[in-house]
Amino acid sequence: MDPLQSIMKAYNEALFDTDRDGALKVVHEAVAAGVTPEDIVFKVVLPAMESMIKSISEDFDANLAQHFMTAQIATEVTEEMIPKFRAVPSVAGRVVIGTAQGDMHSLGKRIVIGCLKARMIEVTDLGVNVSPERFVDEAVACNAGVIAISAMMVHTARGENGCLRVRQLLKERGLDTRIKIVVGGAPYHFAHDLYKVVQADAWAEDGVTAGRVIEDLIRRVR
Amino acid sequence: MITGMERLAAAINGQASDRIPVFCNMSDQGSRELGMSIEEYFSRGEYVAEAQLKMREKYGYDNLWSLFYVGKEAELLGCRKILFAKDGPPNVQDFVIKTYDDIHKLVVPENIAGHPAFQEELQCLRILKGEAGGKYPICAYVTASMTLPALLMGMEKWLELLLIGPVAVRDELLAKCSDFFRKEILAYREAGADILIYANAFGSTDFVPMRIFREVSVPWMEKDLNPGGTQGVVYYCGMARLTATIEEVFEKTGIGTYYLSPLDNIEQGKKIIAGRALCGGVINDIKLIDWSRDEIRNEVRRIIEAGMTGGRFLFGTGVMPYAIPEENIRTMLEAAYEFGRCKSQ
Numbered sequence: 001m002d003p004l005q006s007i008m009k010a011y012n013e014a015l016f017d018t019d020r021d022g023a024l025k026v027v028h029e030a031v032a033a034g035v036t037p038e039d040i041v042f043k044v045v046l047p048a049m050e051s052m053i054k055s056i057s058e059d060f061d062a063n064l065a066q067h068f069m070t071a072q073i074a075t076e077v078t079e080e081m082i083p084k085f086r087a088v089p090s091v092a093g094r095v096v097i098g099t100a101q102g103d104m105h106s107l108g109k110r111i112v113i114g115c116l117k118a119r120m121i122e123v124t125d126l127g128v129n130v131s132p133e134r135f136v137d138e139a140v141a142c143n144a145g146v147i148a149i150s151a152m153m154v155h156t157a158r159g160e161n162g163c164l165r166v167r168q169l170l171k172e173r174g175l176d177t178r179i180k181i182v183v184g185g186a187p188y189h190f191a192h193d194l195y196k197v198v199q200a201d202a203w204a205e206d207g208v209t210a211g212r213v214i215e216d217l218i219r220r221v222r
Numbered sequence: 223m224i225t226g227m228e229r230l231a232a233a234i235n236g237q238a239s240d241r242i243p244v245f246c247n248m249s250d251q252g253s254r255e256l257g258m259s260i261e262e263y264f265s266r267g268e269y270v271a272e273a274q275l276k277m278r279e280k281y282g283y284d285n286l287w288s289l290f291y292v293g294k295e296a297e298l299l300g301c302r303k304i305l306f307a308k309d310g311p312p313n314v315q316d317f318v319i320k321t322y323d324d325i326h327k328l329v330v331p332e333n334i335a336g337h338p339a340f341q342e343e344l345q346c347l348r349i350l351k352g353e354a355g356g357k358y359p360i361c362a363y364v365t366a367s368m369t370l371p372a373l374l375m376g377m378e379k380w381l382e383l384l385l386i387g388p389v390a391v392r393d394e395l396l397a398k399c400s401d402f403f404r405k406e407i408l409a410y411r412e413a414g415a416d417i418l419i420y421a422n423a424f425g426s427t428d429f430v431p432m433r434i435f436r437e438v439s440v441p442w443m444e445k446d447l448n449p450g451g452t453q454g455v456v457y458y459c460g461m462a463r464l465t466a467t468i469e470e471v472f473e474k475t476g477i478g479t480y481y482l483s484p485l486d487n488i489e490q491g492k493k494i495i496a497g498r499a500l501c502g503g504v505i506n507d508i509k510l511i512d513w514s515r516d517e518i519r520n521e522v523r524r525i526i527e528a529g530m531t532g533g534r535f536l537f538g539t540g541v542m543p544y545a546i547p548e549e550n551i552r553t554m555l556e557a558a559y560e561f562g563r564c565k566s567q
């Protein structure tokens with residue numbers, strides 16, 4: 001077997017078992033054996049996420065712990081590897097993320113952020129309970145192509161200070177075509193068409209898939 | 223007239239009544255009923271009791287709730303800041319546990335019934351008991367030790383501690399949460415609650431892998447429930463799926479009712495339960511907001527047809543969102559009364 005392939009296999013198995021120490025060990029041994037930091041990120045960490053997305057789309061039920069761990073390890077490894085890259089990697093796009101106004105649930109956001117870093121997407125975390133005005137102001141300030149809004153309750157997903165208001169502000173300020181909105185969280189999980197009701201451009205069922213969906217949106221605004 | 227209590231007893235015993243029990247879990251809606259803000263509504267036990275009785279009477283379903291909002295449990299453990307909304311449930315705004323040191327400092331109140339933050343709920347229970355005791359089952363909501371940390375430190379920090387934090391700190395917190403659970407469930411039982419919703423998202427393999435479920439969730443469930451028994455206890459994973467864990471939970475705790483997720487397969491759930499316990503078939507009430515009359519009726523019918531055969535079945539909702547139009551609530555309930563009629567009578 002190609003050495004990179006066996007590294008990826010061992011890394012994937014550790015993720016599946018939510019075994020952080022195991023996954024980090026695989027990475028560190030690979031680096032010691034001469035695998036480049038670039039290959040660790042682009043040929044191990046990223047493909048591991050892609051293969052998880054593929055299994056999920058084929059009906060494999062990844063649990064929350066697995067999403068958490070995938071994001072957590074991807075963050076740790078990417079942050080450790082980037083300073084060791086031979087050249088500073090180019091930024092693939094910029095995103096601002098936060099939870100909707102009135103919503104204090106931060107976990108979904110954290111998982112999504114973790115899944116964006118290895119894609120070289122720069123994320124600005126606006127925290128929890130973020131007003132619609134702040135989402136838009138910060139997106140403009142960061143030159144972000146995507147606003148990502150996490151909402152765990154129905155009233156924060158559908159309410160007048162959530163995504164709907166962000167959309168309205170984007171329209172008012174003529175930013176509608178330049179900045180896309182992506183949403184996620186429990187209510188969307190239970191009602192797959194809800195993202196249309198709140199006038200978002202896209203949604204994602206889980207954190208790992210969110211990384212891919214956001215990357216696709218960035219391509220669309222460029 | 224047949225009461226909700228009689229319907230429930232019949233379902234538990236596998237007998238037919240006029241229809242299956244119908245549980246409709248409304249909380250924030252009470253404020254609308256009394257024409258006050260959600261914050262004002264939840265300030266008094268009298269208000270909650272009055273609205274609970276009024277809504278049950280108006281719609282005709284079978285259960286009553288002593289629950290104000292889940293954040294009340296955090297208040298019992300020292301939370302001082304609740305974020306009220308005008309169109310949704312109150313939320314914990316300030317976490318009691320911010321550092322691991324706060325876990326060492328966390329004190330479980332000795333006497334829950336005497337705790338100032340419990341008085342309004344007690345008042346509510348007293349009124350419900352007086353007005354409807356023995357006729358309509360009174361539900362209380364109790365968060366399992368394994369899930370309570372999410373309310374005290376947030377899901378993010380709890381998952382971090384559970385999956386990659388120090389085991390000793392995790393277990394210290396779980397021991398305190400389990401101690402709290404046992405005291406809280408006792409307080410509710412003594413105050414007259416008939417049904418105790420055991421809320422445990424971490425009892426679902428949507429949240430943790432089977433290994434963690436077996437190694438951590440199950441032992442803490444046993445610690446929560448075995449001392450006080452499972453009389454009236456309902457297994458509920460916060461609308462996450464639970465068919466994969468029913469067998470083990472039944473074997474280890476003997477819980478007698480399983481409240482499925484709308485995403486669970488009802489036939490499969492019934493098959494695993496195999497007549498040993500009561501099964502709740504639950505509607506996706508988030509979709510109830512936008513569904514048409516036909517969609518609602520079809521869905522209620524599908525759920526009841528899937529679950530009613532063989533008895534020991536009830537129809538239920540999740541925590542009904544405030545945004546559901548009243549008309550849709552009525553449509554759902556009328557359909558449940560119609561399709562849930564027991565043919566043998």
Ligand code: B12
Nearest residue numbers: 108150154184185186206207210292311313314372460540
């Ligand atoms: C665990 C849980 C609890 C726990 C912990 C709460 C807490 N503090 O976090 C407890 C038991 C304490 C609880 C209490 C309550 N809960 Co609760 N809870 C849940 C449950 C089971 C999971 C929520 C969660 O934290 N998930 C973790 C997140 C990270 O997982 P996830 O949603 O799958 O996230 C993935 C995707 O959505 C996606 N994603 C997330 N964000 C984003 C953002 C973007 C941009 C993208 C692209 C993707 C994305 O990626 C994530 C990772 O894979 C859900 C039901 C469910 N099955 O989802 C109900 C649920 C969220 N709760 C609900 C409610 C109502 C409450 C209460 C308000 C009840 C009450 N009346 O008091 C309280 C509030 C407590 C408080 N905070 O004060 C409702 C909300 C719906 C509604 N009616 O508005 C739900 C949906 C249950 C239901 N159907 O009735 N709850």
